[in-house]
Amino acid sequence: MNRLLLFGVFFIAASCSTIPNHSNVKEQYFLTEVKPVLQQNCLRCHNGTMPSPALNLTSKDDAFKRNSRGQNYILPGRPDQSLLVTAVQRSGAHLKLMPRTDISLTDDQIGMLREWIEDGAFWPTDKNGILKPQSNPENP
Numbered sequence: 742m743n744r745l746l747l748f749g750v751f752f753i754a755a756s757c758s759t760i761p762n763h764s765n766v767k768e769q770y771f772l773t774e775v776k777p778v779l780q781q782n783c784l785r786c787h788n789g790t791m792p793s794p795a796l797n798l799t800s801k802d803d804a805f806k807r808n809s810r811g812q813n814y815i816l817p818g819r820p821d822q823s824l825l826v827t828a829v830q831r832s833g834a835h836l837k838l839m840p841r842t843d844i845s846l847t848d849d850q851i852g853m854l855r856e857w858i859e860d861g862a863f864w865p866t867d868k869n870g871i872l873k874p875q876s877n878p879e880n881p
């Protein structure tokens with residue numbers, strides 16, 4: 742079953758007092774799945790301190806830019822054309838393997854990012870969509 746759909750079902754079940762609309766489910770998915778993984782694994786470097794157009798994951802506006810060769814970091818609906826995914830996928834054609842640390846994302850985390858982009862890459866534009874570096878419990 743599609744992970745996002747499964748998540749949506751759990752979310753609805755967990756909050757039976759109100760039936761959330763579709764964008765609520767997407768926002769929850771971003772906040773509980775996407776944001777922590779990016780904050781713990783990517784924001785240490787991709788926090789706006791590298792000169793543009795290097796990937797900057799601090800906000801939607803910054804993250805939805807293109808690199809110097811005009812390739813998208815995040816192309817909604819197209820994980821295979823999104824550098825955010827292809828760069829971290831060890832098996833991908835991309836030569837730059839990310840993150841450049843001694844740890845890499847798990848297959849689950851990469852699958853989660855793929856599904857998020859496939860489903861439109863919802864990223865809130867209010868303060869919930871502001872990302873900051875966060876310590877990683879698996880790599881303190």
Ligand code: HEC
Pocket residue numbers: 779782783784785786787795796808809814824825826828829837839840841842846
């Ligand atoms: C230790 C620092 C560091 C961490 C952590 C890190 N990156 Fe990077 N990343 C870099 C640097 C430096 C570059 C610049 C490389 C370039 O553009 O030539 C880069 C480039 C990239 C690019 C652009 C590749 C391209 O071809 O333009 C993507 C996409 C990327 N990183 C994704 C990620 C993601 C996703 C994470 C977290 C899972 C991450 N990075 C974690 C340092 C880091």
